Amino acid sequence: MKKLVAEVENLKAYYKVKGRILKAVDGVSLGLRDGEVLGIAGESGCGKSTLAMSLSGLFLPPLKYYGGKIKLKDIEISKMDRKLLRKNVLGKKISFIPQSAMNALNPTLKIRNFVIDVLKEHEPELSEEEIIDRVEERFDSLSLSKRVINSYPFELSGGMKQRVITVISTLMNPEILLADEPTSALDVSSQHQIIKLIKTLLERRIVKSVVFITHELPLLRHIADRIAIMYAGQIVERGTTSQIIFSPLHPYTKMLMSSIITPEKGMKGKELPVVSGSPPNLYEIVAGCRFAERCPYVTEECKINEIKFHKIGDREVRCLHPLTERNGINAAK
Amino acid sequence: MSPYFKYILGKLKWYVLIFFAALFLNFFLPRLIPGNPISALVAQMAGGGASSDVLNKLYNSYIHEFGLDHPWYVQFIDYVVKVFHGDLGTSFSLYPTKVNTILAQALPWTIALQVPSILLGWILGNILGALAAYKKGKFDGTLFPITLFVSSIPYFCFAIILLYLFGVILNILPIGGGYSMALTPTFSIVFLTDALKHYLLPFLSLLLVIIGGQAIGMREMSIYELNTDYVRYAKLLGVSDKKIIRYVFKNAMLPQITGLSISLGTMVGGALITEIVFSYPGIGTWLFNAIRQQDYPLIQGGTLVITISVLLANFLIDIVYGIVDPRIRASQLEE
Amino acid sequence: MELLRSLIKSRKFLIGTSIFLALLLTSLIFPLVNSSDPLEMVGLLYEPPSAEHVLGTDNFGRDVLIEFIYGMKTSIFVGLVAGLIATLIGTTIGVIAGYVGRLTDNILNSTTNLFLVIPSFVILILLSSSLKSRSLLFLAIIIGITSWPWTARAVRAQTSSLRTREHINMAKLNGMNNFEIMLSEILPYVSSYIFMAFVLQVASGILSEAGLSMLGLGPSDVVSLGTMLSWALLYEAVRTGAWWAFFPPTIGISLITFSLLYMNTGMDEIFNPRLRGE
Ligand SMILES: Nc1ncnc2c1ncn2[C@@H]1O[C@H](COP(=O)(O)OP(=O)(O)OP(=O)(O)O)[C@@H](O)[C@H]1O
Ligand SMILES: [Mg+2]
Numbered sequence: 001m002k003k004l005v006a007e008v009e010n011l012k013a014y015y016k017v018k019g020r021i022l023k024a025v026d027g028v029s030l031g032l033r034d035g036e037v038l039g040i041a042g043e044s045g046c047g048k049s050t051l052a053m054s055l056s057g058l059f060l061p062p063l064k065y066y067g068g069k070i071k072l073k074d075i076e077i078s079k080m081d082r083k084l085l086r087k088n089v090l091g092k093k094i095s096f097i098p099q100s101a102m103n104a105l106n107p108t109l110k111i112r113n114f115v116i117d118v119l120k121e122h123e124p125e126l127s128e129e130e131i132i133d134r135v136e137e138r139f140d141s142l143s144l145s146k147r148v149i150n151s152y153p154f155e156l157s158g159g160m161k162q163r164v165i166t167v168i169s170t171l172m173n174p175e176i177l178l179a180d181e182p183t184s185a186l187d188v189s190s191q192h193q194i195i196k197l198i199k200t201l202l203e204r205r206i207v208k209s210v211v212f213i214t215h216e217l218p219l220l221r222h223i224a225d226r227i228a229i230m231y232a233g234q235i236v237e238r239g240t241t242s243q244i245i246f247s248p249l250h251p252y253t254k255m256l257m258s259s260i261i262t263p264e265k266g267m268k269g270k271e272l273p274v275v276s277g278s279p280p281n282l283y284e285i286v287a288g289c290r291f292a293e294r295c296p297y298v299t300e301e302c303k304i305n306e307i308k309f310h311k312i313g314d315r316e317v318r319c320l321h322p323l324t325e326r327n328g329i330n331a332a333k
Numbered sequence: 334m335s336p337y338f339k340y341i342l343g344k345l346k347w348y349v350l351i352f353f354a355a356l357f358l359n360f361f362l363p364r365l366i367p368g369n370p371i372s373a374l375v376a377q378m379a380g381g382g383a384s385s386d387v388l389n390k391l392y393n394s395y396i397h398e399f400g401l402d403h404p405w406y407v408q409f410i411d412y413v414v415k416v417f418h419g420d421l422g423t424s425f426s427l428y429p430t431k432v433n434t435i436l437a438q439a440l441p442w443t444i445a446l447q448v449p450s451i452l453l454g455w456i457l458g459n460i461l462g463a464l465a466a467y468k469k470g471k472f473d474g475t476l477f478p479i480t481l482f483v484s485s486i487p488y489f490c491f492a493i494i495l496l497y498l499f500g501v502i503l504n505i506l507p508i509g510g511g512y513s514m515a516l517t518p519t520f521s522i523v524f525l526t527d528a529l530k531h532y533l534l535p536f537l538s539l540l541l542v543i544i545g546g547q548a549i550g551m552r553e554m555s556i557y558e559l560n561t562d563y564v565r566y567a568k569l570l571g572v573s574d575k576k577i578i579r580y581v582f583k584n585a586m587l588p589q590i591t592g593l594s595i596s597l598g599t600m601v602g603g604a605l606i607t608e609i610v611f612s613y614p615g616i617g618t619w620l621f622n623a624i625r626q627q628d629y630p631l632i633q634g635g636t637l638v639i640t641i642s643v644l645l646a647n648f649l650i651d652i653v654y655g656i657v658d659p660r661i662r663a664s665q666l667e668e
Numbered sequence: 669m670e671l672l673r674s675l676i677k678s679r680k681f682l683i684g685t686s687i688f689l690a691l692l693l694t695s696l697i698f699p700l701v702n703s704s705d706p707l708e709m710v711g712l713l714y715e716p717p718s719a720e721h722v723l724g725t726d727n728f729g730r731d732v733l734i735e736f737i738y739g740m741k742t743s744i745f746v747g748l749v750a751g752l753i754a755t756l757i758g759t760t761i762g763v764i765a766g767y768v769g770r771l772t773d774n775i776l777n778s779t780t781n782l783f784l785v786i787p788s789f790v791i792l793i794l795l796s797s798s799l800k801s802r803s804l805l806f807l808a809i810i811i812g813i814t815s816w817p818w819t820a821r822a823v824r825a826q827t828s829s830l831r832t833r834e835h836i837n838m839a840k841l842n843g844m845n846n847f848e849i850m851l852s853e854i855l856p857y858v859s860s861y862i863f864m865a866f867v868l869q870v871a872s873g874i875l876s877e878a879g880l881s882m883l884g885l886g887p888s889d890v891v892s893l894g895t896m897l898s899w900a901l902l903y904e905a906v907r908t909g910a911w912w913a914f915f916p917p918t919i920g921i922s923l924i925t926f927s928l929l930y931m932n933t934g935m936d937e938i939f940n941p942r943l944r945g946e
Contacts, residue, residue: 056569090571098569103562106580108587108659118570152659169570355786362794481933485926487875489882490918493897497906497914508907553936598787599872605789606882610901624797624884632797636790643787 004073005175005208006032006055011068011078013054016061022282024050026233027068032176035202037210039224039241041217041256043279047233048213049099052180055211056094057085072175092122095174095207099181101162105153112149115168122172135171142167142197159190166197170206177207181214195223217256221245229253232280232290237317249315249322252291289320297321336662340655348648355640359633360412364405421634426626432634435619440638442511443615446532447604450539451597457540458547459589463582465548466555477552484545488603492538492610499534507531509612535611539604550592554585587658594650598643605639674938681934687927691920695741706730706738706891713903714910724912726896727903735891736916742892743874743924746808750873753812755866758819763850763858765820766827773824780820788814792880801888811876818872819865826858860939864932871928878921893917 013025024047032038042048050063057077059065070078077089098104106114112132119131126134136146148156148164156164162182170177179198183191201207212224220227220241227244229237229252237250248254280290288303289295295302299321307318403411415422421432465476483491500508512518512528558564558581567577605617612618616635623631655661675681704710711725718724723732765776791814796802830836839853855862874893880886881894882901896917900906905913 053569058569060565060568086571086573090569092571096566096569098562098566100562104566106563106567106584108584108657109580110659114567117567117572117576121571121573121576154660165566351782351785354782355790358786358791359794362791363798365795365798481929482922482926485871485929486922487878487925489879489897490922493901493906493914493918497909497911501907501909595784598785598789602787602789602879606879609882610906620793621883624793627797627800629797632793636793640786640790644785647785 002033002035004031005034006030006073007069007071008032008055009069009071011051011054011070012066013050013059013063014066015050016064020283023233023285024063024282025054026282026285028230028233028235030228030235030238032209032211034208036225037198037202037212037223039220039227040211040213040230041220041227042215042230043256044215045279045282046230047282048215048230049180051230052096052178052211052213055176055178056096057089058082087122091118091169091174092172093174094176094178095169095172097162097166097169097177097179097182099213100185101165101182102158102185104165105161107153110150110152111164111168115149115171118168119171138167138171142200159186159193162186162190162194163197166194166201170201173206175208177201177210179210179212182212183219184214184216198223217253218245229256232285233282234290234318236291236319237315239315243315247323249312249317249324250291250319251295251297251321251323254323255294289318337655340661341652344648344651344655348644351644352641355644356413356416356637357409359637359640360409363629363633416637421637422630424623424628424631426623426628426631432630435631436616436634436638439614439616439619442613443605443608443617444642446535446539446608446613446615447601450536450604451543451593451600454540454543455547455589455593458544459551459582459586461544462548462551462553463555463578463585465552466559466585467578467581469556477549480545480548484542484549486542488539488542489606489610491542492535492607495534495538496610506534511614531611531613535607535613538610539607542603543600546596547589551585551589554588555581558585583657587654590650590654590657594647594654597646597650601639601643675935678934678938680930680937684927684929684931684934687923688931691740691924691927692744695737695744698737699741702734704731704734706735714905714908714913716910717912723916724910726913727899727905732896732912732916735896736893736920739891739893739896739917740920740924742804742887742890743877743894743921744870746804746811746877746892747870747874747924749805749808750811750815750876751866751870753809754815754869754873755819755862757813758816758821758865758869759823759855759858759862761816762820762823763827763854766824767831767850767854768846769828769831773828776820777824780817780824783814783817784821788817789876789879792876793883793885796880796885802885804887804890804892807877807880807887808873811873811880815869815872815876819862819869822861822865823858826861827854830854830857860935864935864939867928867932867935871925871932874921874924893920897921 008028008030011025011028012023015022015024026047028051030038040048040051053060053063054065055070057070057080065078068078069076072089072093075089077085077094080089105111109117112135115135116128116131119126119134132149135149139146139149144163144167148160153161162185166179166182177198182198183194186194198210198212202210212220214220217227217229224241226238226240228235229244229248229250231252237244237248237253239249244253245257248257280286280293286292286303288305289298289307292298292302302320307320309316309318310320310322312322312324419433421436424430424432424435427435461476461480465480486494496508499506507513507530509531511531512524513531516524516527518524518528564577564581567580605615605620607613608615608617609621616639620632620635622628623635707730709729710731711721711729713725713727713729715721715725715729721731721733723736726732726735761776761780765773765780792810795810796807799806836849836853839849844853877886877892878894878897881892881898884898886892886895886898894917897914900910900914900917903913905911
């Protein structure tokens, strides 16, 4: 097994708004291996973006850190001093592609000046020319037009903006790239370009591993090596891509698989029934399984205690009645 | 043609159009209402005790000046031609002084009072507003309600309070006028320090209220900008707060510039009334006197000068805006 | 209803509204219990406050307290009438410009911008200086018809952002005509903005009246806070230290505008939650 580049243990990050606490990330544990793409999938509002943000170690109000560990090889960043984090980690070791790339760039700043600001922050000794040289080279090598460097964000198309952001985020060769729904606002051909770009970055070892977040589970089939399924602030199932996609154990995973448009080979997929019911209120979390309310296999037992991860072979799932034992269709291969 | 030049040209056309609209209003509005200036004046003179010789002379000069025997459009063209020759007519109350002469004397006072107070108030207000947004809590909690209260005090009320406090109770600053009666305006040290003393109160009263108003707008804009996606992204890339604040400040400023251009008219109006409170020898005080003496040529001259100044200032603001906001230039390219 | 509940929860909105209502009610109820004529001369010039005249007398020897209360009523009346007129005109123009778009929008928007740039107090001066005596209603009306561009601008922006919404397309498909759509599919969605604009217009109407009065163009038939200030200045109340003649109207005007602005801020925070600065 490849070595771990990051390990997250029982991470808790809550929003504190007007005295109320919203448990958006509630005890998440993950391991991220060298060279892999870890997919994270879940419905809207389950805390994916919050998790991605938290993984960077930067908790921006109203988000607050409430416990857990984020270990990068040898350093622990969850309680790190803001200044040190900014200097040594953000953009350099862990980088981010935000969900809303459309507005992620300052509208009145040329790309050129933004990359200068970013790079100068980490390597103050560089001159502007050196920075631009380096950026042009990187753009070139990833077959993006160098011209865009001198543009304002509003002069770029949505797809181009997203690719530019991806390149900017990886300028400093971060070990981990957190990509928060980098393709969801794009048309199909732009989606393909982004995915190709991320794969190229990995192949060239510009980034060592990627956390790829999406609400379209089937999308992960084409890019992720392993997948974690998120529900109501928690990971409910972990496994390899083929395990999760072809033989889901958690009823929620199965629901996610069957509910979302399947984008096969750029064709418009057939729309299947949407996930029924809605996720629980993260302000007041109920005892027992968080999915109980919507689960077709729910029993009284499910509603008593918080469900722990169960090991089934090499797989892990937070469910008392995983789909293997219920009907045997998904017996581990 | 460069996009910026194109932008300026478009603005220029627009302001020329507004200028003519303003001229038309200035000419037309007083005539819109029955009991127009001239007939009111004739009635007034008939009732007054002026000797018939003077009365006749006055009357004829008005008839001539207003061209009352012509149809209105001829009168209007006449009026426009005169304005372009810089001729605003003759004052009733200070006959035969030309309106131009009076306004030319008053304008420097008004400009000296308003331009620095509005500009400085705008700049300081924006800095303060941005700080309040950035240092939320500490600054914001106490400063904001105070600022809101100060900025909701009308200019002239604030002026009266300051005048009473510093001019009357504490008796440390002059209670009115632009300079002491005993002096004549020259560029001597004595006169300038005296003028400065008279300047302080009206200036401060405008400055403080403008700072308050701007700070509130800027605080809102900055809070909005601080919550944008680009700020979060820059933070996640490790960009320092200092640089991010610069982004936010600039982007929050842009609407403040447009805001200034929109509220300039109100500010100038408020400032003119502040002049009245301090009997400051600018356009506002002259306007006040002209109104009391029903000196229509002076009233109309005054309003025209004010309108033109506001238009000019707005044009300048638009020019600056075109420089600082790249999106404006880009939108010109698309057309 | 939901909205009303959240409005009531806003401290700023509550404080602003209570101050405003208190002032309004005082000015409405007082004349019912005290029938003194505010214009009646009851003493000498600038008598200081006494048991008989709690706020002293003004330059005409009138009772300042009674004048003040009537003046407040006048000022609020002007503000409300002017605000109503401005809001009506501004909303109509803004909704039509924002919804119809194209040439109509071009023309209406240019007109709006034109009147935004030409200072409205200039127009007010030109209109009211031609008249020797001005009634309160006349002033309220001309203030109203010169201050609509603000509202028009705000409403137009809101409306054009709604224009491409789904529910409007649905309404079109269902055969609603433009007028019905503007009335039933647009107005309700911009109503909160219209109300906020109205509150601001009331405040600015009160200030305009006061400003005009200070220039000597106030109503000639009644007392307003502005005319009180204007007389006090003209008769040197400030310089002679007769504070009771100018303090009440100063405080009155400031308090009314403050209450309205505070109300507006409270509503702004509710309608635009992003401003709520956590
Ligand atoms: N700034 C915030 N303040 C308070 N609550 C927030 C904030 N941002 C997000 N939340 C709440 O936290 C929860 C998780 O939000 P998050 O954005 O992480 O979800 P998500 O899975 O990324 O959803 P999506 O697919 O829509 O992006 C949601 O219930 C959301 O309402
Ligand atoms: Mg998200």
